[in-house]
Amino acid sequence: MKVAMVAYEVYPFAKVGGLADVVGSLPRVIEKQGAKVTVFMPFHKVVQKNCSKLGLGIESVAKSIQVPNLQTSEKFDLYKTRMPESNCVVYFIANDYYFSSENVYEGPDLAEQAIFFSNASLEAMKYLSETFDLVHAHDWQTGLIPVYLRTIYRTDPFFSKTASVFTIHNLGYQGIFNPKYIKFAGLPGYLFNIDGLEFYGQMNFLKGGILFSDIVTTVSPTYAQEIQTEQFGEKLDGVLRLKAEDLYGILNGIDYAEYNPATDKRIYANYDLEHVADKKINKKELQKELGLQVREDTALIGMINRLVDQKGLDLVEKIADYTMMFDVQFVVLGTGDKKYEEFFKNLEKKYPTRVSSNIKFDIDLAQKIYAASDMFLMPSRYEPCGLGQMYSLRYGTIPIVRYTGGLADTVKEYDPKTKEGNGFGFREYDAAHLLEAIARAVYFFKNEGDHWMRIVKNAMSTDVSWDKSARQYMKVYQEALKKRKF
Template sequence: MKVLQVSAELFPLLKTGGLADVAGALPRALLAAGQDVRVLLPGFPAIRDGVADALHVAEMQTPWGERVGLRLGRIRAESGPDLQAYWIDAPRLYDRPGNPYEDAQRQPYADNHRRFALLGFAAARIAHGLDPAWHPQVVHAHDWHAALAPAYLAFSPRRGHPRVGSVFTVHNLAYQGLFPPWHFAELDLPDVAWGIDGLEYHGQLSFMKGGLVFADRITTVSPTYAREIQTSEQGCGLDGLLRRRAGVLGGILNGVDDQVWNPATDALLPHRFAPGQLDGKARCKAALQAELGLVQNAGAPLFIVVSRLTEQKGLHLVLGGLDALLAQGGQLALLGSGDAWLEQSFRARAAAAPGAVSVTLGYSEALAHRLFGAGDVTLVPSLFEPCGLTQMYGLRYGSLPLVHRVGGLADTVVDATLEDMADGQATGFCFDAFDAEGFARALRRAFALHRRPADWEAVRAAAMARPADWGQAAARYLETYAQALA
């Protein structure tokens, strides 16, 4: 099947979050399954520089009258076939330093509606013959940045080409791509695309709604999240629409890219290890403690955080529970950035207890790998979590996840209860009430299990053995593509 994947970022070229990991891994899994897959990306500097041998394919006029180009090259693979990649050659829109979505003051760019409308528009143009050498059968758009692709497909003339199916994946419903309504006039969509059954959302222009209304099939990144977003609590105001479209909505759990996240082969780890051969993990822990200035203590449970620092991610619970964590002999190593008050609070705690708390603001892919390699417990106490890759990396690297039981966290982590431990199913620690007490009780269970080495190692072995390959997810997506074409 010929599939065009559309996203704003893709690992390893450009990454601000889990979307990039999925956008990078799924096409390769589809290639491995024998499918004809290409990706479409904005021409951000990191993408432009990372796509090799890019050749000019075509020019097109944007809905607001600019002339831009389309290039096609390849993203080299360490193993397997290279990934064919289109990128939109529009320097005035994309050639900006730093964050692809925000300026130096961390404010969204004023023309983001154009920058990402063009991504969906270009996808529809490719589907309808912009590249005469290749025509996709299905366009798969990821998150709000690409959400107008199904709308443009629905209303663009086919010019004699066969119908192309559309699939839209919601990675996080909370980020919807909302803009003032007057920008709709710049999109060159018909008036019927506006309104309650179109892109209008409480008087604003919603890119997310475009994908939800016009896609043939809708997926989310976990089955539980697919159910949650149909409720008023998690639906972000779109639950009514999602309930109406429940017949074409489903959840497909993300996988883990084994070429990137595998402790047995991970070149970013100082020492490699595998299930049943964990000497390397102990050495990773000792090396990280030395690197971060933590007390060298193999017996101290090392809790790690790799996350955006926001209340949605439950980081205020971690901050509030830090005294109890330290009092029980634990250590904390954090990597992330986000809300200023959380950054300042964690930095103050690190300054007050430098041998027990380490805080690194920003993001480093290499340090993230070293944290998972060294950690005993991965903290992911999110208020909501569509899928979450952090806990899945923790599972793979034997850093047992401690999670709030929602979304993909509920689908991937089995609480270390006595019965699930007896059945060999337990893989981490879960709590249900999103409050300090719920988090504290899960924290106490983690410490209690750590004091029972044989049980700890049994749970760790179950966690590391949990299957999370992209092959199974790719097969589910292929079924969804066939449904979109039907």
């Protein structure tokens, strides 16, 4: 099976969020299942820099390829490299106008940018004269790819046998724009209706991906059920219920080679399940680096997140001072809404030797926090999958979560009677319940040493690898090939 995977960010070439990690790992694990995977992504400015760091060469494939369907004279150049530790070829769609920003998700016109990339990716496949059994598109920026395949390219012999899979990574980001972009995209005007791209008078790219793909996947089984409800459906729950028979929740995994406390060069000291005691070295060194009191018996709570409402930060704000009444330290890493950036900065000023607020993007510091912290906080309002709790489990750092989406699928409440479970959490979105969950975790850390070590070992023994998920994707791909419509 030959699969074209299309996404806006792919690790290690360009990374902003979890999408990059997923698309950076999935092609390699799918490849091990016997498929040939080719990746298409924009040639963001950061790509050249990251390839140079990794010693990866970038080869020019073609210049000035036309994008015939769009109302623009812009053309694209095509470059390629190879994904590290893989046979997967990665093609970069280059255009100095649309991909000129230093930031991945900025540009002169986000709608035009996504349309250009989607159509250019399909034209790149045609230029390469490489037919694909299936195109797997990710998130709203590629939502029009299934639409193109079912309309303009429907009668194109090159794509006559091509199925499509569309993955929703976060339903909260849909790509909603003025309907004028249908004309720019060269799509038929009849698509602007309630059964097509129309969404409350606007054009919805994500809705297009959902309706026109053969199969829709999302990133955890629980989230696949949640988004079919009014509470979590972001006004698309009705559309998703219509698509229910073709909607699958497949839990993301993490790259066990990349995220391995036994070999990770970014942390202070390596350790594994048999040498968990060496984890304490990481805690001590991080405390020293960030100016916290160096205390082994203080519970160190880490949080690495986009600082936005979705992540439950309004709850954290309400209970921050109560939490600090416990014997804890708190380390946060991330950027986002100014109100939360200022909140964490002020919290550090209030508790200068117990709180470290790092308002920035720093992959190396993130790894140190995963390895050094005793607990990891993710009280999300909703969480499609979540990777932070998976990284923390891998590093023996105990998650404290709200049981929603992928958090509910990966974190299980510790039961001292059975000694089963790998974390702590709460269900109702309420600050008091979050505080109770933190209190339970701190109690076991401070007073139940044998139990705490059991929780840590349970966490590190939790399978959050890609192996099971890769097999599920292969089954979904086969199903998409059966369901493709002509």
